Amino acid sequence: MIERLKGFRDFYPEDMIVREQIFSTMRRSAKLFGFMPIDYPSLESMELFRTKSGEELLSQTYSFTDRGKREVTLIPEATPSTVRLLGAKKNIPKPVKWYCIPKLWRYEEPQSGRTREHSQFNADIFGDASPIADAEIIGLACETLNSLGLKGSFEVRINHRQIMERILNSMGTRNITEGLNIIDRFRKETRERMIENLAGNLGSKENAEILMSFISEKVPASGADDRIREFFPNIHSEKFSENMSETVSALESWDYSDIVFDPATVRGLTYYTGIVFEGFDREGRYRSIFGGGRYDNLSTLITGQEMTAVGFGMGDAVLENLLREKNLWKIETGPNRYVIITIADEAQKFSLKLAGYLRARGIEAATSNTHKNLSNSLRSATANWYTHAIIIGKKEMESGKATVRNLSTGEQKEMDTADMN
């Protein structure tokens, strides 16, 4: 028996049906917002990720040298490929809105909500610098979760990189990236440790205390501006906080209301340049459900062409945990699925004909070919998610009717087969 590789998952029909429902909800939501589908290879040149992400990330990927001596990587994230596609077709009129649900790989120790292979719903807008584009990206993430039945079960934490950088500068930071990384650890470190680290970065214990109390509290996103002014009246971040307000009010006008301003959300990647956001379950028991932000410099890095961009990624693993917990991981009623069971040898030919007749009319119909007794056939039919069994024996052959049994209720009806010819 050959075992599955560590950190990978198998999907049997009962879960695959639900996954397909979820993916189709994602696609439907993307279309509602005007996004178009794209796709790209699972294997890319290692360079694509080296440019952007550095050796640290690269060491956590499936990378190898192929037979042509090329260094290649199983894609660990979607954005570089998306940007590559855009750069390869420079004359596409902007803005463009693209989405994709790729599989992604990372070579890491598996843990809760984290596997070595996962699917991620990914959407980006290129060439639209407006705060409304930010809102559309966040709105799409919210719409998707709402459609999956999670309305009210999650919150979106937003923040703005430029605002945080200005605050850090105004407080005398010795290194912005280091400062952001310390802030990013807010929910993992003790208060003492945070103050210590911040004081080291800012060179002042008083400033560390002020910044600490600023990031310690989330406020409704509409109150972000007041909150920033209250703590830092002199940092001149009006432009950015106005943009953020515009994004938030667009989201509220679409009725996506669980948005909070959270100064502790800065996101780890260095390439974000504007708004950043993460979606969390309300109880905060899982990792982030989705995350993203504006990244205006990444395209320059990969394609040499300047291009403003904003996007998000939503992994399937945390989403599944949450949906299961909320009892939303279930099979929706779809079209009826028929299986034709014969209980007389002379009915064989007729059953094949009936199956063909139904399929030609777009009805899902299979035949049961194993000649079991009726009890076993019915049991097997239920186990294979058929909704109805069409039973044909001597009686039916003579009368020109078929018996149709609803497999969940046991209710039976006669079906006229005389007009089949």
Add this chain to the structure above:
RNA sequence: GCCGGGUUGGGGUAGUGGGUAUCCUUGGGGACUGUGGAUCCCCGGACUCGGGUUCAAUUCCCGGACCCGGCCCCA
């Protein structure tokens, strides 16, 4: 890469330094080609792997693999 806890048929479990390893369920076959998705009968199927201690290891010890969780990192 590091740390903690696990691993007994497909799933769920009982148990043990010594004999044919418990029970439920699932699977296959039959009674049985008419709705008993039942019932009855029969049959498959497991101690995670390697090394050590021991007369004897599924059981005790060490190491690996895998699973669950955490760290690092976060895409």
